[in-house]
Amino acid sequence: MSAFPEGFCWGVATSAYQIEGSPLADGAGPSIWHRFAHTPGHIADGETGNIACNHYQRYLEDIGLLHELGVNAYRFSIAWGRVLPEGRGAINRKGLGFYQRLVDALLERGISPVITLYHWDLPMALQDRGGWINPDSPQWFADYAEVLFRTFADRVTSWITINEPWVIAVLGHLEGRHAPGWRDPSAAARVGHHLLLAHAAAVASYRTLGHGQIGIALNLEPQHPAYPKAADLLAAQRRDAFVNRWFLDALFLASYPIELAQIFGPAWPKFGAVALDQIHYPGDFIGVNYYTRARVAAAPEAKPLGAICLPPPREKSTAMGWEIYPEGLGEVLGWFKERYGNPRVLITENGAAFADPAPCAGLVLDPQRIVYLRSHLRAAAQALAAGVDLGGYFVWSLMDNFEWAEGYSKRFGLYWVDRQTLQRYPKSSAHFYRSVIATQGAVL
Numbered sequence: 124m125s126a127f128p129e130g131f132c133w134g135v136a137t138s139a140y141q142i143e144g145s146p147l148a149d150g151a152g153p154s155i156w157h158r159f160a161h162t163p164g165h166i167a168d169g170e171t172g173n174i175a176c177n178h179y180q181r182y183l184e185d186i187g188l189l190h191e192l193g194v195n196a197y198r199f200s201i202a203w204g205r206v207l208p209e210g211r212g213a214i215n216r217k218g219l220g221f222y223q224r225l226v227d228a229l230l231e232r233g234i235s236p237v238i239t240l241y242h243w244d245l246p247m248a249l250q251d252r253g254g255w256i257n258p259d260s261p262q263w264f265a266d267y268a269e270v271l272f273r274t275f276a277d278r279v280t281s282w283i284t285i286n287e288p289w290v291i292a293v294l295g296h297l298e299g300r301h302a303p304g305w306r307d308p309s310a311a312a313r314v315g316h317h318l319l320l321a322h323a324a325a326v327a328s329y330r331t332l333g334h335g336q337i338g339i340a341l342n343l344e345p346q347h348p349a350y351p352k353a354a355d356l357l358a359a360q361r362r363d364a365f366v367n368r369w370f371l372d373a374l375f376l377a378s379y380p381i382e383l384a385q386i387f388g389p390a391w392p393k394f395g396a397v398a399l400d401q402i403h404y405p406g407d408f409i410g411v412n413y414y415t416r417a418r419v420a421a422a423p424e425a426k427p428l429g430a431i432c433l434p435p436p437r438e439k440s441t442a443m444g445w446e447i448y449p450e451g452l453g454e455v456l457g458w459f460k461e462r463y464g465n466p467r468v469l470i471t472e473n474g475a476a477f478a479d480p481a482p483c484a485g486l487v488l489d490p491q492r493i494v495y496l497r498s499h500l501r502a503a504a505q506a507l508a509a510g511v512d513l514g515g516y517f518v519w520s521l522m523d524n525f526e527w528a529e530g531y532s533k534r535f536g537l538y539w540v541d542r543q544t545l546q547r548y549p550k551s552s553a554h555f556y557r558s559v560i561a562t563q564g565a566v567l
């Protein structure tokens with residue numbers, strides 16, 4: 124019996140800097156990840172996205188892999204700097220042309236493009252104007268989005284404005300682990316707000332230019348007390364406000380959790396009612412990027428949250444050290460039905476990195492990933508049966524790629540990529556996912 128309805132959106136996801144390579148080809152302007160990766164000490168093994176998976180040259184081959192999987196959708200991002208090398212102003216027709224060829228080739232194969240406008244690779248030229256702390260950044264983004272809405276108005280009907288504003292604000296501007304590598308609480312708070320304003324401006328623009336659906340993708344992670352202690356419960360609630368409700372409440376309730384002013388202290392801006400009303404723009408769907416949960420223990424010395432996350436037992440961990448916890452996907456999906464008016468939800472990322480073996484006779488055996496995907500797909504099916512308005516599921520990722528600060532050491536793909544030859548090899552999880560799609564989940 125099929126666990127998912129006819130018309131369910133089955134896809135895989137990637138992002139430009141992680142797979143394309145050729146970051147400066149055909150007039151493209153460099154991104155902040157080009158600069159960050161080329162700065163020694165930021166990326167494991169000193170790797171960069173200069174080559175990545177060379178998708179910029181091999182995109183037709185990769186569309187062949189999508190066809191082999193039987194997906195009906197493909198989520199990818201557009202590199203802003205390929206289209207607008209200076210981030211604003213003159214359009215680089217060669218850069219835009221790559222994405223036009225990619226979209227047309229997808230459509231020829233009956234695969235719906237789901238385009239992420241921004242997956243972390245801000246043009247360096249805009250970073251040199253302050254980047255996302257600049258109050259003009261929402262307009263920069265809306266102008267860039269308009270170029271793409273007009274270019275693809277007749278062909279693309281599913282858009283994601285921004286991938287994981289929390290990661291951009293926190294990893295990029297508070298912890299400094301991602302580009303642009305800042306460690307500034309005030310900047311992080313303002314970046315988060317400007318990203319929400321940018322999302323709202325792009326949604327408003329799409330309402331006049333497009334006739335499809337547009338949303339945002341959030342990284343969401345249940346925060347559970349490590350032990351049945353009041354202090355751990357309070358720490359988990361604080362971290363839930365910081366990781367999850369910061370953007371969920373802003374988008375759906377037009378308010379920031381009160382904990383954020385306590386967490387950020389004087390670095391938290393005094394947002395007025397107008398500013399809060401401007402960020403109340405969830406769009407047509409919400410994208411959920413789900414990987415794991417956190418087990419939170421109180422730690423007064425661990426400023427500013429007063430909380431730490433305990434590592435999961437090794438036998439329940441992925442190669443990233445993240446706990447394998449499929450129940451958490453059902454919990455997160457339930458939030459939308461219980462708290463936020465049951466909007467349309469897409470699982471825009473779900474997957475895992477494991478220490479995959481090298482190919483043998485052209486196939487990589489990855490049983491752990493099959494177990495991971497099966498358990499999470501079952502959780503998604505249960506949420507759907509419980510009334511969550513779930514419209515689709517995207518595996519992260521199509522193929523092994525540049526895993527940001529981890530370089531190429533962490534493999535999330537359904538296809539294994541030989542780092543010497545860039546040859547793609549199917550993993551057994553690709554065959555599993557193909558069977559899930561072909562049976563609408565009946566094999567789960």
Ligand SMILES: CO[C@H](O)c1c[n+]2c([nH]1)[C@H](O)[C@@H](O)[C@H](O)[C@H]2CO
Pocket residue numbers: 138141286287342343412413414472519526527535
């Ligand atoms: C806590 O995980 C985040 O939700 C998350 C995990 N991931 C992401 N966000 C990003 O959207 C991808 O670019 C990463 O490659 C992928 C795997 O790390």
